[in-house]
Amino acid sequence: MIERAHWFDRLTYGALIVGAILVCMPIYYAVIVASMPDGSESDAVYLLPGGHLFENLANAWNKEGLGRQLFNSGVMAVGVTVGKIAISLLSAFAITYFRFRFRMTAFWLIFITLMLPVEVRIVPTFEVAANALAPFQAIIDLLAIERVAGWLAGHEVDINLEWSLLDSYTGLILPLIASATATFLFRQFFLTVPEELCEAAKIDGAGPMRFFFRILLPMSTTSMAALAVILFIFGWNQYLWPLLITTEPEMTTVVIGVARTLPTEDADAQWNLTMATAILATLPPVAVVLLLQRWFVKGLVDAEK
Amino acid sequence: MADVEIRNVYKSYGDTQVIHGVSVFIRDGEFVVIVGPSGCGKSTLLRMIAGLEAITSGDIAIDGRVVNEVEPKDRDIAMVFQNYALYPHMTVAQNMSFGLRLRRLSKREVADRLRRAAEILQLSELMDRKPRQLSGGQRQRVAMGRAIVRDPAAFLFDEPLSNLDAKLRVQMRLEIKKLHRELGATSIYVTHDQVEAMTMADRLIVMNAGIAEQVGAPLDIYECPASAYVAGFIGSPAMNFLACEVTGDGRAVHLNGSGELALNGNGATAGGGVATAGIRPEHIAVCGGEDADLHVTATMVEPLGADTLVHGALAHDGAAAGPELTIRLPGIVRIQAGEQLPLRIDRDRIHLFDAERGTRIN
Amino acid sequence: MIKRVTFASKSLPYLLLGPQLLILAVFFFWPAGKAIYESFFLSDPFGATQIFVGLENFQMLLVSPEYYDSILVTLVFSGLTTLAALLSGFVMAVFADRAIRGVLVFKSALIWPYAVAPAVAGALWIFLFHPTFGSVAGLLIALGVDWDPLLNGAHAMTLVVVAAAWKQISYNFVFFLAGLQAIPKSLIEAAAIDGAGPGKRLWYVVIPLLSPTTFFLIVINIVYAFFDTFGIIHAVTGGGPAGATNTLVFKVYTDGFENQDLGASSAQSVILMFIVIALTVLQFRYIERRVSYA
Numbered sequence: 001m002i003e004r005a006h007w008f009d010r011l012t013y014g015a016l017i018v019g020a021i022l023v024c025m026p027i028y029y030a031v032i033v034a035s036m037p038d039g040s041e042s043d044a045v046y047l048l049p050g051g052h053l054f055e056n057l058a059n060a061w062n063k064e065g066l067g068r069q070l071f072n073s074g075v076m077a078v079g080v081t082v083g084k085i086a087i088s089l090l091s092a093f094a095i096t097y098f099r100f101r102f103r104m105t106a107f108w109l110i111f112i113t114l115m116l117p118v119e120v121r122i123v124p125t126f127e128v129a130a131n132a133l134a135p136f137q138a139i140i141d142l143l144a145i146e147r148v149a150g151w152l153a154g155h156e157v158d159i160n161l162e163w164s165l166l167d168s169y170t171g172l173i174l175p176l177i178a179s180a181t182a183t184f185l186f187r188q189f190f191l192t193v194p195e196e197l198c199e200a201a202k203i204d205g206a207g208p209m210r211f212f213f214r215i216l217l218p219m220s221t222t223s224m225a226a227l228a229v230i231l232f233i234f235g236w237n238q239y240l241w242p243l244l245i246t247t248e249p250e251m252t253t254v255v256i257g258v259a260r261t262l263p264t265e266d267a268d269a270q271w272n273l274t275m276a277t278a279i280l281a282t283l284p285p286v287a288v289v290l291l292l293q294r295w296f297v298k299g300l301v302d303a304e305k
Numbered sequence: 306m307a308d309v310e311i312r313n314v315y316k317s318y319g320d321t322q323v324i325h326g327v328s329v330f331i332r333d334g335e336f337v338v339i340v341g342p343s344g345c346g347k348s349t350l351l352r353m354i355a356g357l358e359a360i361t362s363g364d365i366a367i368d369g370r371v372v373n374e375v376e377p378k379d380r381d382i383a384m385v386f387q388n389y390a391l392y393p394h395m396t397v398a399q400n401m402s403f404g405l406r407l408r409r410l411s412k413r414e415v416a417d418r419l420r421r422a423a424e425i426l427q428l429s430e431l432m433d434r435k436p437r438q439l440s441g442g443q444r445q446r447v448a449m450g451r452a453i454v455r456d457p458a459a460f461l462f463d464e465p466l467s468n469l470d471a472k473l474r475v476q477m478r479l480e481i482k483k484l485h486r487e488l489g490a491t492s493i494y495v496t497h498d499q500v501e502a503m504t505m506a507d508r509l510i511v512m513n514a515g516i517a518e519q520v521g522a523p524l525d526i527y528e529c530p531a532s533a534y535v536a537g538f539i540g541s542p543a544m545n546f547l548a549c550e551v552t553g554d555g556r557a558v559h560l561n562g563s564g565e566l567a568l569n570g571n572g573a574t575a576g577g578g579v580a581t582a583g584i585r586p587e588h589i590a591v592c593g594g595e596d597a598d599l600h601v602t603a604t605m606v607e608p609l610g611a612d613t614l615v616h617g618a619l620a621h622d623g624a625a626a627g628p629e630l631t632i633r634l635p636g637i638v639r640i641q642a643g644e645q646l647p648l649r650i651d652r653d654r655i656h657l658f659d660a661e662r663g664t665r666i667n
Numbered sequence: 668m669i670k671r672v673t674f675a676s677k678s679l680p681y682l683l684l685g686p687q688l689l690i691l692a693v694f695f696f697w698p699a700g701k702a703i704y705e706s707f708f709l710s711d712p713f714g715a716t717q718i719f720v721g722l723e724n725f726q727m728l729l730v731s732p733e734y735y736d737s738i739l740v741t742l743v744f745s746g747l748t749t750l751a752a753l754l755s756g757f758v759m760a761v762f763a764d765r766a767i768r769g770v771l772v773f774k775s776a777l778i779w780p781y782a783v784a785p786a787v788a789g790a791l792w793i794f795l796f797h798p799t800f801g802s803v804a805g806l807l808i809a810l811g812v813d814w815d816p817l818l819n820g821a822h823a824m825t826l827v828v829v830a831a832a833w834k835q836i837s838y839n840f841v842f843f844l845a846g847l848q849a850i851p852k853s854l855i856e857a858a859a860i861d862g863a864g865p866g867k868r869l870w871y872v873v874i875p876l877l878s879p880t881t882f883f884l885i886v887i888n889i890v891y892a893f894f895d896t897f898g899i900i901h902a903v904t905g906g907g908p909a910g911a912t913n914t915l916v917f918k919v920y921t922d923g924f925e926n927q928d929l930g931a932s933s934a935q936s937v938i939l940m941f942i943v944i945a946l947t948v949l950q951f952r953y954i955e956r957r958v959s960y961a
Contacts, residue, residue, distance in 0.1 A: 008865065010544060011762075012762045012765045012766055014767075015758065015759075015762045015767065016759070016762050016763060016766055016769075016773045019755070019758070019773075019777065020772075020773055020776035020777060023776060023777055023780060023833065023836060025793060026774055026788075026791040026792060027779075027780075027783075027835070027956075028790065029791075029794075029795060029802070030791050032793070032906075033794070051739070065785075079863055086686075087686040087687040087690065088687065090683040090684070090686060090688060091683060091687040091688070093683055094679075094680040094681075094683035094684045095669070095680075095684070096669060096670050097669075097670055097673055098673055098674055098675075098676060098679065098680035098683075099669065099675075100677070100680045101683070102687070103669070103680070106684050106688065109688065109691065109696075110687065110691065112944075113691055113695050114947060115890060115943055115944075115946070115947045116695075116699070116896070116940060116943050116944070117890075117894045117943075118896075119897055119915075119916050119919075119920075120700040120894065120919075120936055120939045121695075121699050121701075121702050121892040121936055121938050122919060122920060122923065122936070123702065123705075123919070123923035123924070123929060123932050123933060123936065124697070124698035124699070124701035124705065124933070124936075125694060125698040125700045126924075127698070127701065128693060128694060128697055128698050128701075133694065134697075135693055139897040169403035174690060174693075174694055175694040177690055177694075178691050178693075178694035178695040179695070179825060180691075181819070183687065188668070191670070193670075194388060194390060195387040195670060195671050195672045196387070196388055196389075196699065196796045197390050197392065198672045199352075199355075199357050199377075199384070199386070199390065199391035199672055200384070200386060200391075200392075200451075200669045201392075201403075202356075202357065202377045203355065203356075203377045203378060203382065203383065203384050203404070204359075204374070204378065204403050204404030204407055204451075205378035205407040205408055206378075206403075206407055207403055207674075208674040208676060208679060209679075210407065211674075214403075215392055215394075217680045218394040218395075219392075219393060219394055221394075227845065232717075233781070233782050236784065237783075237785065237786075237787075237898075238784075238785035238897065239784065239785060239897060239898030239901065239902075240897045240901070240920065243901075244924070245806070255784040255786050255898070256786070257785075258784075258786065258787050258790055259786045259789070259790065259898070259901070259902040260830060262790055262793065262902060271794065271800060274794075275791075275794065278787050278790050278791065281784070281787055282782065282783050282784070282787055282805050285782035285784070286779050286782040288782065289778060289779055289781060289782040290775055290778070290779055290782075292706050293771075293774070293775065293778065296778070296781075296788070297778075297841050297845070300838070300841050300842070301841065301842065301845045315844065
């Protein structure tokens, strides 16, 4: 650094320390409250933990359904991560390594979805989730296929497609996969792969799929890891979608579980347990971000280029 | 091993034609260098031989078989790329054996070929390294190893040395040449570096703007360039070109107001008229005043040790403002800028070119 | 853009695109189309009958004071959140870029809120500021502030802005830090030799060079404040008190699911989609211009 003044260093570290403390305060306080015994005054100001942290965490853990909720969140987060990476790799490969008639059409179809989150089209998406085959049913109705089939079969045919995704992992995961961010990240990465690698692979005798699996995929591991961190958190932290699509308690995710334990006007609320639950719900994604910080930062910055 | 024949090959991208009909026959075991400036179509030609570019019209045959529609992998060729194109996630051994494994060679056969190639290229110690752990020269060797293990009918090289520093380039040049002598495989080598071209080639193809201007042995081309373009491209420093007047019988020329210079035994095919005379810098000598054909005023002197380059302006009608001339004098010659030099031209080595079309006329 | 070297296959690219396009068709294009379609109809709460009403749903919205209130709430909320999160993230990044020791600790401390779910973030903050349970609220009240986010709209807004901005500091911090580290050190040194002190360098060199990052972050932060904060509002204020935190997305949800007014909800969805598309186009045009200057 250019300035070597002591006051400047002090300012730098002072500001960082103050900032870090402010940013960490809510969770620090959550930990403190989660360590208080039952029945302590909730509006008193505590600065030091109360010694009941592990007891409360254990109680929260043993509370009905929390294990199941954590499991559901895990399935959802991993499902979104794996699903999105898989379909995005394939489609990014198609639009960068093939010339075909509807390439630009496909490109724009995917591109349009880039920034529209599920929240914007929440009501109709919910309707689709109630019956994922509704679009196909509508096409069938529109084309009067029933009548055609009936005419072909010689009697009346009733086609009723129904596949409800409510209260299912599929329903939790699939709508969240329907966006293009990952496709664009991989496309970006594929464009930086030297052309000669593909030529060398062709001369070595590799076809497109072999090139994809043996050369391109192993080269993409860094991008995949970075993206996986982002997508895991994205999946884990979903709120509105699981709120709508799950009705049965055993399909609820942990984030919703925490929100539901928030007391409203109830003065006897067990704040210590609520905070212990919140800590348990937050631990997995925070651990992912802190342990994989390097990938996380790369994933965040790359995904938005 | 095989011969490679290029028959009247054209290449267009949309409406733009980039190769305008090239025909060359490359004999079995020959080392052919395609040389030319960037954009002349040399890489495109090589990539058409490899099967990486489609041929617009004409034929390419390898070992007598027309391969126009054959996939690169089935052409029995191997290629060394300018940036090596090593798979970054594979070790040296995996890089070299990838093609063999895809061809389902037996494990023993693969190991055998790897070992032999590693010995030839002195890569045995590096087989488990990843490309990023290798120096430029080592990567270059791995890229060649990948080609060698395939035991192909023909080796294709696309400017393989241009990413190396000058010293390594000289060393690898010799190694490739030595390798060719050992393996005796047909090799086609693309470069823009005329020193590489001259030193490595059995035969040279000089390309310019999508056509093969001249095909021949390096020294033949040097001594008898077919066009002003080739003459200017081959040889460093470049040949001097001067406007001249050919005498009526075609046996002598007038240069820049000089006297009559007799063209001993290499007279022009047609007498009379204006032409371009090409004189290599090394075919001009400083002489006694009375023998002088021309006089120059030295403008800059570059002492290289082994020889001395003098740049000068021809005296023109008494004023020193005529065309520029470069002269290469053997050894160390002490000349100051501004000095007047009487020059004598080697009459046996004057090249005459048509003033308009640039074709050779003597 | 496409690779110069490509593979030739008639059917393979379609097979590769298949899974993504199928999912997009069912869960993106169909619902988006449905939203547009339904915005022209009036439905009864059970969806049994639909009457085509043309633009009536949109007209109703545009004369509804409630909708204007919601727009205003959204603008205030996203404006304040963006401003607070951007400024905090920037200041922290500037100092973290300068720090030599303990960088990893500071970075970790500033990054982790990104991983906290918005709804959980809401829970953490409401706990501190709840008028009856919150300890910080207790302090404020003891200091004589009449603090009550459950009844006072401005207090409720402050609370959700703080919670939303807090979560977004990490994101801005990461991008600003990456942007700062991408500025060639030689430029900063040249400015120092030209006589610019730290403040002048920041103002005349660093901030202009960061402007692409800043612009990008403004768009992202607005989109974040529009949509991703649903969980915070739902968990903390439920849109209240008296609609003081009833943002556009929250209103789409309440109209669609709680009031069962599909037509109005769809019309709002359509308007939201256009807002986001406009933001996206704006951003890409800006990026394009930046690229062509480079």
